Amino acid sequence: MALIVVDVMPKAEILDPQGKAVTRALSRLGHGAVGDVRVGKRFELQVDGPVTDALLAEVRQVADDVLANTVIEDVVDIHVVDEAAQGASL
Amino acid sequence: MRVGVITFPGTLDDRDAQRAVRLAGHEPVALWHGEHDLHGVDALVLPGGFSYGDYLRCGAIAARSPIMTEVVDAAERGMPVLGICNGFQMLTEARLLPGGLVRNQTGVFVRRDQVLRVERTSTDWTNRFADGQEIVIPLKNGEGRFVATPDEVARIEGEGLVVFRYVGDDPNGSVDAIAGLADAKGNVVGLMPHPEHAVELGFGPTTTRMKAGLDGLDIFKSALERIAA
Numbered sequence: 001m002a003l004i005v006v007d008v009m010p011k012a013e014i015l016d017p018q019g020k021a022v023t024r025a026l027s028r029l030g031h032g033a034v035g036d037v038r039v040g041k042r043f044e045l046q047v048d049g050p051v052t053d054a055l056l057a058e059v060r061q062v063a064d065d066v067l068a069n070t071v072i073e074d075v076v077d078i079h080v081v082d083e084a085a086q087g088a089s090l
Numbered sequence: 091m092r093v094g095v096i097t098f099p100g101t102l103d104d105r106d107a108q109r110a111v112r113l114a115g116h117e118p119v120a121l122w123h124g125e126h127d128l129h130g131v132d133a134l135v136l137p138g139g140f141s142y143g144d145y146l147r148c149g150a151i152a153a154r155s156p157i158m159t160e161v162v163d164a165a166e167r168g169m170p171v172l173g174i175c176n177g178f179q180m181l182t183e184a185r186l187l188p189g190g191l192v193r194n195q196t197g198v199f200v201r202r203d204q205v206l207r208v209e210r211t212s213t214d215w216t217n218r219f220a221d222g223q224e225i226v227i228p229l230k231n232g233e234g235r236f237v238a239t240p241d242e243v244a245r246i247e248g249e250g251l252v253v254f255r256y257v258g259d260d261p262n263g264s265v266d267a268i269a270g271l272a273d274a275k276g277n278v279v280g281l282m283p284h285p286e287h288a289v290e291l292g293f294g295p296t297t298t299r300m301k302a303g304l305d306g307l308d309i310f311k312s313a314l315e316r317i318a319a
Binding site for chain 2: 067
């Protein structure tokens, strides 16, 4: 079993009010080193079979068509997490 | 004339929209999101609410409902389609209207009687208004802030797609105070405020008299006059 992770962020040119609120909170808490925060979304897609190129292409399609609204968001990363390897390292 | 009002899981204002259609003098037809059938209606209303709990993005899951295939086909053929609040969000998610709607700039849910300026009367839903007319329509949303990339905003303004703009303080922080949009043909219109809540004396927004605002009724009558013509 593998996990395919899709990261989605609001487009850079569109103001992210959630990120602005977090930025202000961090500043108030004394973390002046943090200049700006942007908040996005992480989707974890669990797949039972092998991760083939065809499956990754399908996930890319789903990410662009459903998981993100590419009018206002960008799919910034898609990567595979090997759960067996991750379990071994824990 | 028969006007379909589509109910999605989490829709709130479908009955109000049906009542508005009836008060405008026509027959509302209840439609269900899971069907592939518009039951021969002449126009469509996508009402407000919180479909699928606003999960993923507002209107995103509902915009991928079975009936939306028929809605997109009908819209492209020129059928009048009105999206109110969550329905507006669905129309942007279905790419029938440009841009998108995100959380209000202030981060809070806003409920108030809102003054709007009618910027475009050459649509199926605003042809009873005068250009520049100010109307009062109740507004109630947490994610009504219209956004688009600068290039897209320039196109929207250049092509005159803005139908309604907020007058005075912008409640959502929308780009260019945009409250509602149409497509180029003018049969598809979406807006965040709720015209179905301004159709009956005693239950509307407060204008010159308490709860007396009826400006929403003209929106529902507009499309029906266009169909009848």
